[in-house]
Amino acid sequence: MNRRLNEYHQSEPFKAFYSKHEKQLQQVFKFYKENQNSEYLTFKSFMTFAAQFNIFPSLLPPEQLNLIFRSLTKEHRKALNVLSYDEFLQGLLRIAVKSQSMLAKLYERYKNKVEGEVLGAKEHEEMYNIINKTKKEEGQESLTKDQENQIKADFNYEMNIVAKDKEDEYQKIELFTPEIMEGLMIFLDLPSDIKALGDKLRSLQRENQKLAPRDKKRAAMSLAKGGSPRSQSPSNFRSF
Numbered sequence: 001m002n003r004r005l006n007e008y009h010q011s012e013p014f015k016a017f018y019s020k021h022e023k024q025l026q027q028v029f030k031f032y033k034e035n036q037n038s039e040y041l042t043f044k045s046f047m048t049f050a051a052q053f054n055i056f057p058s059l060l061p062p063e064q065l066n067l068i069f070r071s072l073t074k075e076h077r078k079a080l081n082v083l084s085y086d087e088f089l090q091g092l093l094r095i096a097v098k099s100q101s102m103l104a105k106l107y108e109r110y111k112n113k114v115e116g117e118v119l120g121a122k123e124h125e126e127m128y129n130i131i132n133k134t135k136k137e138e139g140q141e142s143l144t145k146d147q148e149n150q151i152k153a154d155f156n157y158e159m160n161i162v163a164k165d166k167e168d169e170y171q172k173i174e175l176f177t178p179e180i181m182e183g184l185m186i187f188l189d190l191p192s193d194i195k196a197l198g199d200k201l202r203s204l205q206r207e208n209q210k211l212a213p214r215d216k217k218r219a220a221m222s223l224a225k226g227g228s229p230r231s232q233s234p235s236n237f238r239s240f
Contacts, residue, residue: 001170002071005097009090013178018089024190024197025092029085031201040082043069044157046091051152052204053188057143058131059099062155066162068094081160096184097170102134103183110186111179118196119189127187 008014018025032049034042041049046069047062049055056062071094072087083091096103106127113119119127132142143151191197 001168001173004173005090005094005170008173008176009093014093014181017178017181021185021190023194024192025089026085027194027197028190028201029088031198038082040080040084041088042082043160046083046088047155047157050095051155051157052207054148055095055187056155057148057151058128059102059187060095062151063162063166064098065095066160067166067168068098069160070162071168092184093181094170096181097173097176099184100172100176100180101138102131103180103187105130105134105183106186107179107183111182113186115192118191118200119186124189 028049029041030036032041032045034045047056047065050062050065056065068091069083072083072090073081109126109130110119110123128145135142191200
């Protein structure tokens with residue numbers, strides 16, 4: 001399976017996709033690095049990116065992101081457990097493969113939007129409904145926005161705790177196309193203007209820092225007792 005995914009990643013149509021969106025994707029990668037002098041994303045950085053853009057749990061449950069990260073790091077740099085920029089792109093491809101039924105519908109709905117034009121609140125609400133409708137059609141659990149935010153609040157961003165015997169599986173990979181990757185870009189809704197994109201990333205970061213000190217203390221106490229930080233505010237992360 002890894003060989004097939006790598007073939008997609010190295011193919012000319014997907015190279016063209018990466019080149020087309022390189023300016024935006026490079027900026028996102030650099031923004032989420034914990035150490036700006038580093039060339040890598042840590043597990044915490046990767047999962048923070050995924051949570052703030054609502055990749056999990058809107059498109060995928062967090063366990064699937066854990067599996068993707070493990071697959072991309074298990075063969076080398078085991079001690080560092082980090083992603084290079086190229087591996088970050090591979091991560092996006094794997095996210096798209098795992099959620100291709102939803103992303104294909106987003107692409108069909110919004111493929112005619114002006115390149116780099118951000119979507120409004122109405123379109124984000126429509127995306128949320130398209131995703132949940134697709135989940136229901138496939139027998140998956142659809143989540144309310146409050147449930148999504150609670151999952152993100154409870155997640156362990158410090159350590160990848162996915163079971164070692166859990167397989168990183170991909171379905172219907174033969175149906176995967178660059179258009180589905182474009183569906184992921186529609187979902188991420190990244191402005192083409194560098195300044196506007198920077199403003200969006202900083203806005204997401206500020207939302208993530210809205211915890212009051214007493215809430216942080218309460219969350220830390222809960223973790224120390226073996227619980228989960230349920231006191232975190234639902235406004236910490238983007239939600240459609």
